[in-house]
Amino acid sequence: MPHDHSDHEQPHALLPSDPALRVKALETILTEKGLIDPAALEDIIDTYENRIGPRNGARVVAKAWLDDGFRAALLEDATPVVADLGYYGRQGEHMVAVENTADVHNMVVCTLCSCYPWPLLGIPPGWYKSDAYRARAVREPRKVLADFGVTLPNETAVRVWDSTAEVRYLVIPQRPAGTEGMDEEALMALVSRDAMIGTALARQP
Ligand code: FE
Numbered sequence: 001m002p003h004d005h006s007d008h009e010q011p012h013a014l015l016p017s018d019p020a021l022r023v024k025a026l027e028t029i030l031t032e033k034g035l036i037d038p039a040a041l042e043d044i045i046d047t048y049e050n051r052i053g054p055r056n057g058a059r060v061v062a063k064a065w066l067d068d069g070f071r072a073a074l075l076e077d078a079t080p081v082v083a084d085l086g087y088y089g090r091q092g093e094h095m096v097a098v099e100n101t102a103d104v105h106n107m108v109v110c111t112l113c114s115c116y117p118w119p120l121l122g123i124p125p126g127w128y129k130s131d132a133y134r135a136r137a138v139r140e141p142r143k144v145l146a147d148f149g150v151t152l153p154n155e156t157a158v159r160v161w162d163s164t165a166e167v168r169y170l171v172i173p174q175r176p177a178g179t180e181g182m183d184e185e186a187l188m189a190l191v192s193r194d195a196m197i198g199t200a201l202a203r204q205p
Contacts, residue, residue, distance in 0.1 A: 053122035054193035056087045057170055060120060061196065062187035064097070065175045075099060078170065082120060092119035092168055098161060099172040100198070105156050106171045107145070107198030109137035110163040117168035121193055128197065138162070148199040171195065173202040 030036045060082055064071040074081045078095040082088065095117060098106040110116065111134050116124040127133050136144050141158045145151070152158065161169045173195040179187060182205065194200035 052119060054120075054191075054196065055188065056085075056122075057117070057120035057193070057196045058188040058191035059184065060085065060087070060097075060170065061172055061191045061202075062184045064099075064172050065179075065187055066184060071099075071172075074172070082170075087119040089119050091115070092117050094167045095120070095170060096161075096167055097170045097172055098159070100174045102153075102174075103155070103157060105145075105152050105158050105198065106161060106169070107137060107141055107158060108161050108163060108169045108171060109134055111135075111138055112162075112164070115163035115165060115168060117170055120168075120170055121196060125193070145199065148194065150199065150201060171198040173198075173200075176202050176204050179205050 027036070027038070027041065031038055060074065063085075064074050070081070074097045078097040079088075079093070082092070082095055100106055110128075114124050114129040116128065133144065138160055141160050142152070145158070163169060173191065175187075176190060179190065186205075190203040190205060192200050192203065195202050
């Protein structure tokens with residue numbers, strides 16, 4: 001077992017301090033006992049590292065910006081539209097897309113726990129699960145937005161959507177000015193995870 005400075009600072013740490021080492025040890029034992037299949041495990045890890053993540057949601061947003069028909073279908077019933085792109089599965093069974101406009105800014109929270117559209121946005125950020133965000137998003141959404149650096153015009157209403165085990169939301173941010181002529185890939189780069197939760201705006205090109 002390698003020794004480093006943390007061992008001196010934490011003399012009680014007899015186990016590896018790095019959680020990754022503990023996970024590896026556990027994986028080895030479970031594999032040796034025949035309780036897990038390493039190939040299946042790799043597939044799960046690959047899914048969450050590479051295939052699921054905010055790029056999926058960003059692709060949906062870029063398509064909505066580029067294609068009015070796609071956008072209309074998405075707003076009408078998002079679940080089959082995103083499933084057609086291959087974005088479905090756990091925590092994304094019932095998707096609702098909500099569109100930001102000059103009149104309304106949408107923002108998503110789960111006041112009960114941490115419900116989140118995994119197939120489109122991956123694993124939720126730590127702050128999304130925090131007590132502070134869950135309480136304040138509903139009580140003082142404009143202040144929360146200000147904490148994220150977002151200031152909206154007074155005439156823009158803020159609508160907060162509470163996720164549930166049944167329904168997950170995707171915010172379609174407003175398309176920034178000066179993006180005419182940009183293709184899907186270029187537009188995707190302007191769409192951050194937070195913009196699709198509603199705690200950020202799309203980036204300016
Ligand atoms: Fe939840």
